[in-house]
Amino acid sequence: MKTLFTIFVFIFMSSSLHAQQQFAKTLYDSYETYKVQEITTRRISHPELMKIIDRFAQQMPEILSVETVGTSAEGREIRLLKIGAGTTKIFMWSQMHGDEPTATMGLMDLLSYINNNKKSPEVQAILKNTTLLIIPMLNPDGALRFQRRTSQGIDMNRDAQHLQTPEANILKSIRDKYNPEIGFNLHDQDPHYTVGQTGKWATIALLTPAYNYAKEDNAVRMRAKKVAAELVTIFKPFIDGHVSRYDDTFEPRAFGDNIQKWGTSTILIESGGWPNDPEKMFIRKLNCVALLSVFHSIATKTYERTDISHYENLPDNTRNLYDVIIKNVTLKFSDSRKPMTADVGIDYHEIKDTSGVTKRIGRVVDLGDLSIYVAFETIDGSGKTLDASIVEMNDRVDVDSLREQLKK
Numbered sequence: 001m002k003t004l005f006t007i008f009v010f011i012f013m014s015s016s017l018h019a020q021q022q023f024a025k026t027l028y029d030s031y032e033t034y035k036v037q038e039i040t041t042r043r044i045s046h047p048e049l050m051k052i053i054d055r056f057a058q059q060m061p062e063i064l065s066v067e068t069v070g071t072s073a074e075g076r077e078i079r080l081l082k083i084g085a086g087t088t089k090i091f092m093w094s095q096m097h098g099d100e101p102t103a104t105m106g107l108m109d110l111l112s113y114i115n116n117n118k119k120s121p122e123v124q125a126i127l128k129n130t131t132l133l134i135i136p137m138l139n140p141d142g143a144l145r146f147q148r149r150t151s152q153g154i155d156m157n158r159d160a161q162h163l164q165t166p167e168a169n170i171l172k173s174i175r176d177k178y179n180p181e182i183g184f185n186l187h188d189q190d191p192h193y194t195v196g197q198t199g200k201w202a203t204i205a206l207l208t209p210a211y212n213y214a215k216e217d218n219a220v221r222m223r224a225k226k227v228a229a230e231l232v233t234i235f236k237p238f239i240d241g242h243v244s245r246y247d248d249t250f251e252p253r254a255f256g257d258n259i260q261k262w263g264t265s266t267i268l269i270e271s272g273g274w275p276n277d278p279e280k281m282f283i284r285k286l287n288c289v290a291l292l293s294v295f296h297s298i299a300t301k302t303y304e305r306t307d308i309s310h311y312e313n314l315p316d317n318t319r320n321l322y323d324v325i326i327k328n329v330t331l332k333f334s335d336s337r338k339p340m341t342a343d344v345g346i347d348y349h350e351i352k353d354t355s356g357v358t359k360r361i362g363r364v365v366d367l368g369d370l371s372i373y374v375a376f377e378t379i380d381g382s383g384k385t386l387d388a389s390i391v392e393m394n395d396r397v398d399v400d401s402l403r404e405q406l407k408k
Ligand SMILES: [Zn+2]
Pocket: 097, 100, 187, 188
């Protein structure tokens, strides 16, 4: 009898696991049919966002309710979107750092999927069992300037205790009003991180923030770890090996840490980098796919059976990646200094030209033995020579012309 029961549980578990992966695959494969087409750049503006939300509110009034829950320091509207009528409340907020918009775009895609698939069993399960509470673009003033901080010059993620920004007050008041079981803190990280020493870029970094300096586990944080572990399994087929674990040092001023402390199981999702994707459109898609899939896991309680080791064994987020590395090139000096062989590390930076258009420019950020670093693009310089004066530290470089020069 016991054996039969075990077999039954095993079949049940593997079939629901399979269903989970199938849903994620469907979301991934059919993405082009539902993504919000008018979002083509990550510099999505607040008016554009409001317009998209208005449209969804009109298209699915029976599912989506939109409420203005306050305004930014400069008076821009901050909205709370409510979807579903289930008992498990899932809270999420994006772009508390104005220059971290990837999840904002993914959230709009996710609304679009729900709108197009209201009757699908997965969406029905989410609507019936969960209530999604979504604040997209919590820092619209920062988004306008494409800067981390609010218009008051405050890093909102260090304002969870002092609450000197209206935006932080909104976040705390919504958390306190609904007391959600689960929360997703949605950010972008510098794309120059790798997954430990694996040589793979960290496309996603996950964290279940600590609620005290001892980094203890309680029921709230354990539930967050289960959700994070479920996310690891969801990401695996699409970006295997590209998920890292973010530093879990307790930060008493940050929201993730405090929201965990206040009783909402919180998971930080950091969108990192992917080759040839400066606008982060692929990672936007991953945000949409992973969030919808994990909502379904939460709605069906599938995540409760996930082994937390998937999360706990993730390699640490490690900073050893440059955008471009030219390997083994010979650098010649114009004076009496001897030629040398070196690797050249180049990162791209965004600057505004005189007409206000944003451009990406390369800059030399490292020179020498870069063998422990990886890059989104590696150019082989073996047997080739460059004038040392064009790749000096901190120099602006034209990567396209360097690439051409080294091909010859
Ligand atoms: Zn951030």
